[in-house]
Amino acid sequence: AQSVTQLDSQVPVFEEAPVELRCNYSSSVSVYLFWYVQYPNQGLQLLLKYLSGSTLVKGINGFEAEFNKSQTSFHLRKPSVHISDTAEYFCAVTPGVSGGYNKLIFGAGTRLAVHP
Amino acid sequence: NAGVTQTPKFRILKIGQSMTLQCTQDMNHNYMYWYRQDPGMGLKLIYYSVGAGITDKGEVPNGYNVSRSTTEDFPLRLELAAPSQTSVYFCASSPGPEAFFGQGTRLTVV
Numbered sequence: 171a172q173s174v175t176q177l178d179s180q181v182p183v184f185e186e187a188p189v190e191l192r193c194n195y196s197s198s199v200s201v202y203l204f205w206y207v208q209y210p211n212q213g214l215q216l217l218l219k220y221l222s223g224s225t226l227v228k229g230i231n232g233f234e235a236e237f238n239k240s241q242t243s244f245h246l247r248k249p250s251v252h253i254s255d256t257a258e259y260f261c262a263v264t265p266g267v268s269g270g271y272n273k274l275i276f277g278a279g280t281r282l283a284v285h286p
Numbered sequence: 287n288a289g290v291t292q293t294p295k296f297r298i299l300k301i302g303q304s305m306t307l308q309c310t311q312d313m314n315h316n317y318m319y320w321y322r323q324d325p326g327m328g329l330k331l332i333y334y335s336v337g338a339g340i341t342d343k344g345e346v347p348n349g350y351n352v353s354r355s356t357t358e359d360f361p362l363r364l365e366l367a368a369p370s371q372t373s374v375y376f377c378a379s380s381p382g383p384e385a386f387f388g389q390g391t392r393l394t395v396v
Contacts, residue, residue: 179326214376214378273331273344274385276321
């Protein structure tokens with residue numbers, strides 16, 4: 171069975187500092203990987219996705235993530251955060267085409283708090 | 287574009303009552319999902335559907351039922367509400383791997 175572990179439940183950071191949110195997954199099949207962002211009292215919005223190809227994926231709002239198959243990781247990074255990046259971030263995985271992509275499995279979430 | 291629309295946004299239920307959470311999408315997606323979100327637990331899959339007339343259980347289906355009579359609609363039924371069903375419920379749809387989410391329904395059972 172697939173699972174997703176987000177290694178930090180909360181990450182405090184000062185404005186304009188870099189940030190990394192860590193995500194590891196377990197799966198015996200090829201996977202698709204996602205990061206979603208949830209602002210307070212809102213639904214989830216796709217930040218970026220890895221389906222195939224380049225392991226460095228760029229998303230919206232200046233975020234990027236790197237797929238590392240040997241370490242089964244998909245860490246999210248931003249070189250300089252803004253106050254507006256304060257939100258909860260979810261890593262998610264689903265089987266690749268061979269496994270049938272009909273279930274997204276989510277991590278527990280990481281709350282990013284950006285301080286002035 | 288409306289995307290995925292959930293109603294109601296908020297609801298308070300008494301223990302033992304029943305209700306239906308509505309979800310509709312206008313993107314003609316085959317896949318639809320119901321998740322619940324509890325603090326510190328991420329999102330747990332309740333039920334999903336791969337097309338009209340086809341549904342299947344997710345991780346936490348107990349106490350819930352679904353139906354999918356059309357491509358657009360995927361209602362979630364709660365029978366005999368219990369305090370453990372207090373949560374935020376999200377409906378999502380997808381054409382493939384990427385899912386699009388509604389704004390959520392915050393349900394409190396008292």
